[in-house]
Amino acid sequence: MGLYTLAVVAVLLSASRPLRGNCAGDVDNDLLPVVLVPGYGSSQLEARLTAAYEPPAPRCGARKGEGWFRLWPINHTAMRQNPADAPCFADQMSLVYDAVADDYGDAAGVVTRAPFFASTRGLIGWDRLVEQLEATGYRDGETLFGAPYDFRYSVAPRYYGRLAPLIESASSRNRGRPVVLVAHSQGCALAYQFLLSRPLAWRRRFVKHAVLLSAALGGFVEGMNILAAGMDYGLPNLAREATIRLARSQQSALWRLPTPIVFGDRPLVVTPDNNNTTYSAHQITEFLDAIGFPEGVRPYLTRVLPLWEALPPPMVPVTSMIGAGVSTPETFVYGGDGFTGRPKVAYGDGDGNINMASLVAVEKEWSGVEGQVLKVVRFPGAHHGDFLTVDFAVKKVVAEIHEVGRSVKLCSKTGMQRRAMQ
Ligand SMILES: *[C@@H]1O[C@H](CO)[C@@H](O)[C@H](O)[C@H]1NC(C)=O
Ligand SMILES: *[C@@H]1O[C@H](CO)[C@@H](O)[C@H](O)[C@H]1NC(C)=O
Ligand SMILES: *[C@@H]1O[C@H](CO)[C@@H](O)[C@H](O)[C@H]1NC(C)=O
DSSP states (O other), rough: OHHHHHHHHHHHHHHHHOOOTTTTOOOOOGGOOOEEOOOOOOOOOEEETTOOOOOOSSSGGBTSSSEEEEESSHHHHHHHOOGGGGHHHHHHHHHEEEHHHTTEOOOTTTTEOOOTTGGGBBBBBBBHHHHHHHHHHBBTTTTTOOOOOOOTSOOOOHHHHHHHHHHHHHHHHTTTTOOEEEEEEEEHHHHHHHHHSOOHHHHHEEEEEEEEESOOTTTTTTTHHHHHHOOOOOOSSSHHHHHHHHHOOOOHHHTTOOHHHHHTTTOOOOETTTTEEEEEEHHHHHHHHHHHHHGGGIIIIIGGGGSOOOOOOOOOOEEEEESSOOOEEEEEEETTTTGGGEEEEEESSSSSSBBBBHHHHHHHHHHTTTTEOOOOOOEEOTTTHHHHOOHHHHHHHHHHHHHHTTTEEETTTTTTEEEEOO
16 A cells, blocks of 8 residues: 555656746745635634524523624633633534424524634644745735634535635636645535535636645544544533534534445444444444434435445545554444443554545545546554644645646746646
8 A cells, every 4th residue: 555655646746746937036926825624623613692592501602692602612711710611612612403394503592603704814733834825925815715614514605605606716816827726624525515515617727736635535533433422522511411412403514424435344443242233333323222312314415425325526636645554443342331431442554533545535536547646645644633733744734735836837928838747
């Protein structure tokens, strides 16, 4: 595998070697516009409470009628000072699934938004990458754009309806040059499904390259555990019911489930005291029933599974940068207390969050496909978030963005120089 990857990288690097010299003196104008698509939890969320809000405790209603306040990211300092606010946060952060409409929405009386669309200001955890890009000439709102979204939902047509015009206007502000899409984690799954939802001609016109960081196009095993055990975001003072509701009310939680095409028949969840029942990615429906979440079955079957039954190549050039060799939860074994107990965890290869099978799905499915340019770079020992936070990895990402930009040079003096990647 390792050797194979190196070979792929070497071939593609030689194919895309830039034509140096032709564009001298035009450095700033060489930049292709960049659009950043963040992962789960990496967009700010704001909320306001209307008169219709019914607080679970009086203090939760204190901000009624007071206008917008920051819901996400959590201010953990403030939460430690006032632990009684944690259940308020959990209540306001939870969505509601309307089974009749088969749709998700905010709880009654809670209105939310993801601010600063089109800017990098609404992104969380991208500061280092943004700083490095700015140090190499990029400017927020001119050549660099952020596409934050409400990460509790996923394949919201609403988001795609904003992302497409953002990409088009990023291009038109930059002399019609196509953009480099840079996505991380769940953002990769969104960016990928977004590309598939656009006509091929649109993709080729507007997207020069997609740089996928820590892409999990097959979900991850921890996604099952989150639905079984709930999610507390590191908050103290949350009842189990609140963590379960937080996890299960989010549409994106179903997007994180391991997919059959990537995980196959591997046992992912085991319950030894219940006749050793095992759940693979083929038994998600049974699993959702077993954990007491039958309401999840329909949206899973109608809204999520159909999107991930195949992984066709997006047919725009892709660079996939992944970590490897970090111990990652691979099997959850629930004991005598069933799904309410603490599971034993068996670990396997991955980036600490995402299992190797999911990280390599891009390579497995797209390498060798005619017309699909693919470069895969593995970073042994790199964790899931390192491409945004660790200097060495951030620099590699920035270098990659500039590298793919060099393969399309538009030079004012010599006219258009195009060096297509083979
Ligand atoms: C977080 O809360 C603390 C304590 O209430 C406050 O001093 C601080 O300004 C808050 N931080 C942000 C970013 O709002
Ligand atoms: C275990 O399997 C046996 C035999 O198939 C069955 O009779 C029993 O009900 C099962 N127990 C549970 C807890 O599912
Ligand atoms: C489950 O499998 C283990 C290991 O194979 C075995 O020791 C145990 O008896 C089994 N338990 C049940 C309830 O079948």
